[in-house]
Amino acid sequence: MKRKLTAFLLFVVAGCLLAWLFEHWLSLDHLIANELWLRQQVKEHPLRTYLIGFAIYVAASLIPGTAGKSIVYGWIFGLAAGLLIVTLALTIAAxxxxxxxxxxxxxAIHRRLGHYVTHIDRALERDGASYLFAMxxxxxxxxxxxxxxxxxxxxxxxxxxxxxxxxxxxxxVMVYAGSQLPTLETLAEQGILGVVSPQLFIAGTLLAISPIAIRYLLRRFRWWRTPTQVP
Known part of the structure; x- marks a missing residue:
């Protein structure tokens, strides 16, 4: 009985906390205000915001499972600056x-992934760094x-x-897709259907088909074989 009561009280407290956070920090008005402030910082202090964004991206790239960052950076910094930050940060983190x-x-890696690493080494001997390029x-x-x-x-x-x-x-492709997304203020004013554009459609299409197209081209020209296919 005491455990059920404790669990119920914790559930109520968690619900109240989430409601407070949503009202004060996750409300649409608050998010729009933060976005406007961030975009103003990028406009007024581009070098500083680029460097901070670069450092954050490098750190986040060292953590597995943080996909989607490139879209966000395209949305905040635009295509040219976003692509530069993302590409350099990914390379440095890697x-x-x-x-x-x-x-x-x-x-330790050889003990756990020795068979996999051996196959990759054979592929590198055959194809050189172009094998990693394909990966x-x-x-x-x-x-x-x-x-x-x-x-x-x-x-x-x-x-x-x-x-x-x-x-x-x-x-x-990812940064371009992000650069075509509307601001939160525009989204709030016009709704989802109001911000759909040919550019946004193209960006979504590229996101969907580019991995498939690249795989097809590499296999079509016999430039890629997975590690398990290496003789």
């Missing part, structure tokens, strides 16, 4: 994970790729350029 794997976790193009899990590559023999400079240029097409 390089950090790669070096940490190579110089700290290499033995980036088809969005093999970002964090797994970083740590697995650190346990292979690929040179650091090859890892950097293959990552930078391999992530660029996907980042471009």
């Amino acid at each position: 390089t950090f994970s790669f070096c940490f794997s190579r110089y700290v976790l290499c033995e 980036r193009l088809i969005h093999v899990p970002y964090t797994l790729t970083n740590y697995a590559m650190g346990a292979t023999t690929i040179p650091v400079h090859s890892f950097i350029w293959a990552t930078l240029f391999g992530l660029l097409p996907g980042s471009l």
